[in-house]
Amino acid sequence: MYGFEALTFNIHGGYLEAIVRGYRSGLLTAADYNNLCQCETLDDIKMHLTATEYGPYLQNEPSPLHTTTIVEKCTLKLVDEYKHMLCQATEPLSTFLEYITYGHMIDNVVLIVTGTLHERDVQELLEKCHPLGMFDSIATLAVAQNMRELYRLVLVDTPLAPYFSECITSEDLDDMNIEIMRNTLYKAYLEDFYQFCQKLGGATAEIMSDLLAFEADRRAVNISINSIGTELTRDDRKKLYSNFGLLYPYGHEELAVCEDMDQVRGVMEKYPPYQPIFAKLSYGESQTLDKAFYEEEVKRLCLAFEQQLNLLYDFTDDGMVGFVFELQFHYAVFFAYMRLKEQEIRNLMWVSECVAQNQKSRVHDSVVFIF
Amino acid sequence: MSASAIVVGASSSWSRAMLQISPYTFAAIGIAIAIGVSVLGAAWGIFITGSSLIGAAVKAPRITSKNLIRSETKDDHFVHFMPKISVIFCEAVAIYGVIVAIILQTKLENVPSSQIYAPESLRAGYAIFASGIIVGFANLVCGLCVGIIGSSCALSDAQNSSLFVKILVIENLVVHLGCLE
Numbered sequence: 084m085y086g087f088e089a090l091t092f093n094i095h096g097g098y099l100e101a102i103v104r105g106y107r108s109g110l111l112t113a114a115d116y117n118n119l120c121q122c123e124t125l126d127d128i129k130m131h132l133t134a135t136e137y138g139p140y141l142q143n144e145p146s147p148l149h150t151t152t153i154v155e156k157c158t159l160k161l162v163d164e165y166k167h168m169l170c171q172a173t174e175p176l177s178t179f180l181e182y183i184t185y186g187h188m189i190d191n192v193v194l195i196v197t198g199t200l201h202e203r204d205v206q207e208l209l210e211k212c213h214p215l216g217m218f219d220s221i222a223t224l225a226v227a228q229n230m231r232e233l234y235r236l237v238l239v240d241t242p243l244a245p246y247f248s249e250c251i252t253s254e255d256l257d258d259m260n261i262e263i264m265r266n267t268l269y270k271a272y273l274e275d276f277y278q279f280c281q282k283l284g285g286a287t288a289e290i291m292s293d294l295l296a297f298e299a300d301r302r303a304v305n306i307s308i309n310s311i312g313t314e315l316t317r318d319d320r321k322k323l324y325s326n327f328g329l330l331y332p333y334g335h336e337e338l339a340v341c342e343d344m345d346q347v348r349g350v351m352e353k354y355p356p357y358q359p360i361f362a363k364l365s366y367g368e369s370q371t372l373d374k375a376f377y378e379e380e381v382k383r384l385c386l387a388f389e390q391q392l393n394l395l396y397d398f399t400d401d402g403m404v405g406f407v408f409e410l411q412f413h414y415a416v417f418f419a420y421m422r423l424k425e426q427e428i429r430n431l432m433w434v435s436e437c438v439a440q441n442q443k444s445r446v447h448d449s450v451v452f453i454f
Numbered sequence: 455m456s457a458s459a460i461v462v463g464a465s466s467s468w469s470r471a472m473l474q475i476s477p478y479t480f481a482a483i484g485i486a487i488a489i490g491v492s493v494l495g496a497a498w499g500i501f502i503t504g505s506s507l508i509g510a511a512v513k514a515p516r517i518t519s520k521n522l523i524r525s526e527t528k529d530d531h532f533v534h535f536m537p538k539i540s541v542i543f544c545e546a547v548a549i550y551g552v553i554v555a556i557i558l559q560t561k562l563e564n565v566p567s568s569q570i571y572a573p574e575s576l577r578a579g580y581a582i583f584a585s586g587i588i589v590g591f592a593n594l595v596c597g598l599c600v601g602i603i604g605s606s607c608a609l610s611d612a613q614n615s616s617l618f619v620k621i622l623v624i625e626n627l628v629v630h631l632g633c634l635e
Contacts, residue, residue: 090602093506094505108613411606
């Protein structure tokens with residue numbers, strides 16, 4: 084029954100929802116970022132971070148510190164929190180939490196396959212993998228020669244198996260095919276996640292639809308921009324777009340034929356939610372586009388935690404009774420928290436790199452404030 | 455028996471069957487609902503609040519630890535206990551149901567068997583049944599409401615202890631008074 088989730092959500096999800104809201108209050112604020120941006124060395128950064136929630140993870144690191152160590156320890160904190168939540172969760176929350184990590188699994192698979200193609204050492208590649216996306220047989224990915232073997236040897240046992248039906252070919256793996264494979268897998272994953280959230284129903288379905296639609300649209304735009312000037316045909320490009328989201332289906336048809344940045348911008352400006360993003364770009368640089376997308380994503384993720392979404396008014400007929408409570412008893416807070424934390428780690432990496440390379444004037448180019 | 459049926463003016467067989475049910479039945483069911491359903495509502499409310507409260511308290515103890523280090527005003531101690539008031543309100547709802555059940559039970563008197571189906575005793579039976587249902591279901595809804603509000607209160611108290619608590623406590627009181635009235 085829609086609207087009555089508050090009655091039974093807390094049986095299985097109440098404790099974990101309260102925990103994740105507690106974690107969210109430990110995210111770095113604008114004041115913390117200001118302090119960090121004014122640091123001179125990485126040791127200053129370490130000192131500031133020890134005063135925040137990252138304290139226990141960083142305080143035992145010996146100097147001299149590397150930026151990769153900082154990022155690694157912060158990611159470790161994210162992984163610990165995720166594992167704590169996962170082991171306490173019951174169905175369907177545990178499935179939901181696992182879905183959140185499949186994106187990282189896909190990235191890890193592509194990382195190892197690409198690295199093997201360029202003759203890198205497997206151990207070195209394993210260390211670079213994101214810890215949230217690890218699975219048992221990941222090291223055997225280095226053995227596969229083409230996609231069919233990849234699937235048969237390794238991936239058939241992983242949760243990614245159902246996503247491979249669209250991209251099994253006998254072609255050998257090379258850079259272009261790997262990118263296409265990555266995007267095809269990610270498309271299947273997003274659609275699967277979307278279907279799963281729709282099945283859950285209620286506030287989870289509504290809020291996750293919005294967040295996943297934004298993700299799908301953003302990937303569509305990135306695919307379009309990145310494939311400008313490559314050999315990817317229009318039909319292939321269209322096959323990589325997901326089948327949901329604001330841009331589906333008409334926006335996808337227009338994006339598929341775009342040949343440069345201005346045409347992309349022309350297409351996107353027809354959609355009111357994305358217009359402010361593209362209006363901010365002056366010369367079509369893709370770096371500011373990334374930052375603009377991240378800012379929009381952070382804004383939507385924070386909405387999942389607290390404020391009323393205006394989108395909710397469109398879905399039901401009988402008015403706005405009790406919607407504020409809907410925004411408490413749902414699973415989208417978990418997804419939002421993981422994404423916000425990843426954004427924070429990206430921010431920390433950027434700040435550390437700027438400080439390490441003495442380019443503090445560029446710090447604000449890419450830091451997205453969450454609060 | 456048929457004499458009393460003619461006296462009361464029953465017309466169909468269903469209403470005659472209804473009148474044959476002893477008013478003790480109705481009264482007893484009413485009392486059972488008064489206490490049973492209101493305790494159900496209170497318990498439901500307590501688990502809704504309690505699970506959120508425990509999860510939020512994992513992070514919120516930093517409020518009390520800040521007190522130990524910097525000795526802030528007594529307000530913080532007071533504030534940290536606020537969400538537990540929601541649980542206490544739910545408890546009060548259950549107790550109210552128990553009190554009403556006890557009061558109703560004292561109204562159950564021994565009636566000589568010739569008088570059991572007299573209109574006065576039927577009316578008394580129905581009256582106790584009605585009050586039992588009213589109290590029971592009102593407390594069910596009130597307990598649920600206090601529980602949900604208490605859960606939101608616990609979560610927001612963990613984030614920002616100054617602002618939300620007083621507002622939500624007042625709302626708790628309003629809900630509580632509404633149910634009692």
